[in-house]
Amino acid sequence: MDELDRVIINRLQGGFPLCTRPFAAAAAELGTDEATLMARIEALLGDGTLTRFGPLFDAERLGGAFTLCALRVPEADFERVAAQVNAHPEVAHNYERAHEFNMWFVLGTRAPADIARVIAAIEAETGLAVFEFPREAEYFIELRLAA
Amino acid sequence: MSAALQDLDARIVRATQGGLPRVPEPYAALAATLGVSEAQLLERFAAMLADRRVRRIGVVPNHYALGYTANGMSVWDVNDAQVDALGRQVGALAFVSHCYRRPRRPPDWPYNLFAMVHARSRDEVEARLGEIRALLxxxxxxxxxxxSTRILKKTGLRLS
Structure with a gap:
């Protein structure tokens, strides 16, 4: 990664222009040219430095219901419970965490009522209480990782 | 918003979940596949940016590729009268990606503020936690x- 790659990563995490030739416009801002910028983005996507290029959507504002859930899973049951939880297509991510609450997953459904249905199913299947942590307020989410 | 615009927005979301076309005129290319004009597509993106259905348009770096390998979900029990004002300050810190107020679950869970901290090492995460502690x-x-010790599933949220 050279200086231009760093500039692209640090300054193009937002604000990609809405115009006919956006790569040309962004390139002018960054001190390069359209072809170079396009080639750099392609290369950074190719080597995995970037995961995506394009609009970043707010899933909740697009509609649907989301919530964060946690389980306290006995160590001996962990793999079984992970499989039971992951089998639900509404489970978008699931992480093991080093804590008494050792399994954390996000549920995403089209309708709010489906959240309760999936939680009830997971409780019945696993025999564990699901702790639900819906977001009550969001404080400015804007991760800008520095390269 | 009219049903026709809602439908167009949903089609735009589906068409760009994987990203924008990487051609010199990406919006024109996308508009052509959707059967609308470039001007109309640009107007819809502007509208979705304005109401925050689109957070931003640009490059999305891979945390791990940039060396941000230590990620801690920090949780805080903060006085209810002050949590909103302080939460906004925590959320504005550059190393905090997601910051939410969530309900306590007494007696099992006393914490009402969640802040995801990204850093290049656990020592750096701990130093960042010290900054949040001082702020609170x-x-x-x-x-x-x-x-997090293991990713058990990561399929992402399915959008419209």
């Missing part, structure tokens, strides 16, 4: 940090 000051009663 006397409003803070208890806190903890939960490091």
């Amino acid at each position: 000051g006397a409003a803070l009663r208890a806190h903890d940090v939960l490091y």
